[in-house]
Amino acid sequence: MTEYETHEHDVLVVGAGGAGLRAAIEALAQGASVGVVCKSLLGKAHTVMAEGGIAAAMANVDRADDWRAHFRDTMKGGKFLNNWRMAQLHAQESPDRVRELEQWGALFDRTPEGDILQRAFGGHSFRRLCHVGDRTGLEMIRTLQDRGVQMGFHVYMECAITRLLLDGDRVCGAFGYWREQGRFVVFKAKAVVLATGGIGKSWRITSNSWECTGDGMALAYDAGAELQDMEFVQFHPTGMVWPPGVQGILVTEAVRGEGGMLRNRLGERFMERYDPEQMDLSTRDVVARAIYTEVREGRGTEHGGAFLDISHKPPEYVKRKLPGMYHQFLELADVDITKGPMEVGPTCHYMMGGVRVDAETASSTVPGLFAAGEVAAGLHGANRLGGNSLSDLVVFGRRAGLAAAAHANRAAAGSPGAAQVEEAAREMLVFFERPEGESPYAIHRDLEATMHDLVGIFRNEEDLGRGLEKLRELEERTAGVRVEGSRLFNPGWHLARDLKSMLTVSEAVARSALARKESRGAHSRTDFPKTDPEWGRRNIVVARTDDGMRLSDRPLPEPPAELKALLREGEQA
Amino acid sequence: MPEAVLAVFRGTAEGGAPVEYRVPVAPGMVVLDALHYIQGHFAPDLAVRWNCKAGRCGSCSAEVNGRPRLTCKARMDSLPFDRPISVFPMRAFPVIRDLVTDVAWNYEVNRKIPPFTPRPGTDWKMSQADIDRVQEFRRCIECFLCQDVCHVLRDHGKTAQFGGPRLFVRIAGLEMHPLDSVSRTGILKQELGIGLCNITKCCTEVCPEDIKITDNAIIPLKERVVDDYYDPIARFLKKIFGSGKSEN
Numbered sequence A: 001m002t003e004y005e006t007h008e009h010d011v012l013v014v015g016a017g018g019a020g021l022r023a024a025i026e027a028l029a030q031g032a033s034v035g036v037v038c039k040s041l042l043g044k045a046h047t048v049m050a051e052g053g054i055a056a057a058m059a060n061v062d063r064a065d066d067w068r069a070h071f072r073d074t075m076k077g078g079k080f081l082n083n084w085r086m087a088q089l090h091a092q093e094s095p096d097r098v099r100e101l102e103q104w105g106a107l108f109d110r111t112p113e114g115d116i117l118q119r120a121f122g123g124h125s126f127r128r129l130c131h132v133g134d135r136t137g138l139e140m141i142r143t144l145q146d147r148g149v150q151m152g153f154h155v156y157m158e159c160a161i162t163r164l165l166l167d168g169d170r171v172c173g174a175f176g177y178w179r180e181q182g183r184f185v186v187f188k189a190k191a192v193v194l195a196t197g198g199i200g201k202s203w204r205i206t207s208n209s210w211e212c213t214g215d216g217m218a219l220a221y222d223a224g225a226e227l228q229d230m231e232f233v234q235f236h237p238t239g240m241v242w243p244p245g246v247q248g249i250l251v252t253e254a255v256r257g258e259g260g261m262l263r264n265r266l267g268e269r270f271m272e273r274y275d276p277e278q279m280d281l282s283t284r285d286v287v288a289r290a291i292y293t294e295v296r297e298g299r300g301t302e303h304g305g306a307f308l309d310i311s312h313k314p315p316e317y318v319k320r321k322l323p324g325m326y327h328q329f330l331e332l333a334d335v336d337i338t339k340g341p342m343e344v345g346p347t348c349h350y351m352m353g354g355v356r357v358d359a360e361t362a363s364s365t366v367p368g369l370f371a372a373g374e375v376a377a378g379l380h381g382a383n384r385l386g387g388n389s390l391s392d393l394v395v396f397g398r399r400a401g402l403a404a405a406a407h408a409n410r411a412a413a414g415s416p417g418a419a420q421v422e423e424a425a426r427e428m429l430v431f432f433e434r435p436e437g438e439s440p441y442a443i444h445r446d447l448e449a450t451m452h453d454l455v456g457i458f459r460n461e462e463d464l465g466r467g468l469e470k471l472r473e474l475e476e477r478t479a480g481v482r483v484e485g486s487r488l489f490n491p492g493w494h495l496a497r498d499l500k501s502m503l504t505v506s507e508a509v510a511r512s513a514l515a516r517k518e519s520r521g522a523h524s525r526t527d528f529p530k531t532d533p534e535w536g537r538r539n540i541v542v543a544r545t546d547d548g549m550r551l552s553d554r555p556l557p558e559p560p561a562e563l564k565a566l567l568r569e570g571e572q573a
Numbered sequence B: 001m002p003e004a005v006l007a008v009f010r011g012t013a014e015g016g017a018p019v020e021y022r023v024p025v026a027p028g029m030v031v032l033d034a035l036h037y038i039q040g041h042f043a044p045d046l047a048v049r050w051n052c053k054a055g056r057c058g059s060c061s062a063e064v065n066g067r068p069r070l071t072c073k074a075r076m077d078s079l080p081f082d083r084p085i086s087v088f089p090m091r092a093f094p095v096i097r098d099l100v101t102d103v104a105w106n107y108e109v110n111r112k113i114p115p116f117t118p119r120p121g122t123d124w125k126m127s128q129a130d131i132d133r134v135q136e137f138r139r140c141i142e143c144f145l146c147q148d149v150c151h152v153l154r155d156h157g158k159t160a161q162f163g164g165p166r167l168f169v170r171i172a173g174l175e176m177h178p179l180d181s182v183s184r185t186g187i188l189k190q191e192l193g194i195g196l197c198n199i200t201k202c203c204t205e206v207c208p209e210d211i212k213i214t215d216n217a218i219i220p221l222k223e224r225v226v227d228d229y230y231d232p233i234a235r236f237l238k239k240i241f242g243s244g245k246s247e248n
Helices: A018-029 A067-077 A084-103 A136-151 A215-222 A284-296 A315-321 A323-333 A388-410 A418-433 A440-454 A461-478 A491-515 A561-572 B031-041 B104-111 B128-137 B145-149 B165-175 B185-189 B202-206 B213-229 B232-241
Strands: A004-014 A034-037 A154-156 A159-167 A170-178 A184-194 A233-240 A261-263 A306-309 A342-351 A369-371 A538-545 A548-555 B003-012 B015-024 B061-064 B067-070 B085-088 B095-097
Touching: A004 A018, A004 A154, A004 A170, A004 A215, A004 A388, A018 A034, A018 A136, A018 A184, A018 A388, A034 A159, A034 A184, A067 A084, A067 A561, A084 A136, A084 A388, A136 A388, A136 B104, A159 A184, A159 A215, A159 A418, A159 A491, A170 A418, A184 A215, A184 A388, A184 A418, A215 A369, A215 A491, A215 A538, A233 A284, A233 A323, A261 A284, A284 A306, A284 A342, A315 A323, A323 A342, A369 A388, A418 A491, A440 A461, A440 A491, A440 B031, A461 A491, A491 A538, A491 A548, B003 B031, B015 B031, B031 B085, B061 B145, B067 B145, B067 B202, B104 B165, B128 B165, B128 B213, B145 B165, B145 B202, B165 B185, B165 B213, B185 B213, B202 B213, B213 B232
Parallel strands: A004 A034, A004 A184, A034 A154, A184 A369, B003 B085
Antiparallel strands: A159 A170, A170 A184, A233 A342, A261 A306, A306 A342, A538 A548, B003 B015, B003 B095, B061 B067, B061 B085
């Protein structure tokens, strides 16, 4: 028998970024006992990297802004593939969620009148992003973390979940290991909220941290939940491109929000050719493709990017509004951005797809399983607007916490049974038992290259087919991985397990991308370059069957007449 | 491509020793890149904490050539290659394995700090000038390098009597919030022993966020403690007119 420790909670939250913390706070407020499990130390989740701001139609700067405009911008940015109800709730509730953060101690930059200041961002028709310089995510995570700690949630730091435990078809807990000592742990819970973020680590150039390995999507898929919109992977147009070690590190869109301009090697403001109206503040999918195309056609910079220049603004202003960028470039790239341009290029940044959830409750198709934030699909459709992620986290984090606590109140505790736990433990131990085998790092490098080269910004049938073939080979190699050393804080062991999640999610991305025979938002098919209205009525849904991964189409829910009218107004404007 | 030799501490709480690895050096490379190279090619089980690799999360703290630094911001080309570059875990905290230390103590102390408590009836208007200084403290990424270098913790191990620079910065962020209504001088004086700090400013020197920890956080907090506990005139005036902050 495997040894393990057991903990019991009404609600177990997996992930301690913005969505997980907000879910935990809400479940606690409902009187539930709450455990939060996170792979890193508390406060280090990827939310900390969010820079530009949180989108909320507070109308502090532009009085004409309201939730209707925010709703319309979000739907338009998502190429109308969004779940309309999620987009509506998000636009309506995000101002309250921002005020709440302020009441819990967050300090946003101010207007001269003393209100929360808001800045312009790509795809937003008004100045809408509440921000703290270029470290908004840090402010948010610290505020939520302290709030949760004061309210008394129990945090299991540096603990990784490898399997959701089921009782029949419903979730009754989770199995995982402590990274520090390698001991196993079983969490019993009546409801589980997934808030594990994205899958950036499947790509070679990414702004994501080591944690973003698609865990929640793979856990949900393995437990029988449906995934949706997996073909939509956002490449942020501006990541660092030089020196090699910093490739992919995010350069916030706030640089352009504050007036930064993109130019190619010839000094042309090339966005004139791609989106003459919105120029540098066009949506991310458009700007990323524009930079990629400039480079491919020979007009890129020395290191294969574009120039991004903010040096026409006064140095003190740049240092005040973009202090993180100023230091990042000075220290890592020897570039003073108050004096000269940055070199930037696309970097894998965000997953629009994820667990298919109910708009009101964030519940998945598996009873007792909820998902919020990047791990969930629906709000952003085919392309996310900058600033809509932080607001997503708090709006749907709260809704998930509320629904999970209500579910826990109604549901009886389930039991996973010994066999399930034993199987989960076997899966983790087998890596050590092989007398020989490949290093997980080598397989990870090949996975990153495969996704980058064959399932990247521009796609076609041939590449995607080859990508799927390569993923199958990588899966075979992963089945023979050997881990050296002990179970004591062993990153090689952790990666060996994370690889499995990455491969599952990568396969879902490649298959969905192959199935969607059109170009829309972040999904660009060179063999189907047009947007097809027929495909605009369907989401692609991925589910696990006995014969492997199965894809199907689902009709997109239709908005009610008054919202349709709102969207039409936007079309004409 | 030039090569560098890194002498990386390998071991556990029971003991250990540096092990040398030869790593090719690419332009702009940082020490964390070198550690990843070692993981990928020689030692897959090398224990390192890291997340963002962009100086924003404060996970990858270690001592590079004896100096507490974020390894993601320690450029290889700023270090001499004529001798091995030593990379050791933070000394002020117990080693778990290799470069990973047990920093849980910081979180335990943090839990005792009275939270932000807004003044009742506030209209939530604040001027930028009033929050500038608080925003400086809120830049802290909790890398704990200031705790590592502080001799009260590092050399004297006074974790039971002393909070350390990080937690003083945290308290300064709450105390100086223009809408906060609670005094934390009690916990500063008693449980967190702010009097033990003799302002050598080592913490300020290692802060990767350039927070003026000693000048802007610790000294003003010390002054508040002095006002509340040691200055008879200030105490007398406070009794009559009130301080605007309630005792916790």
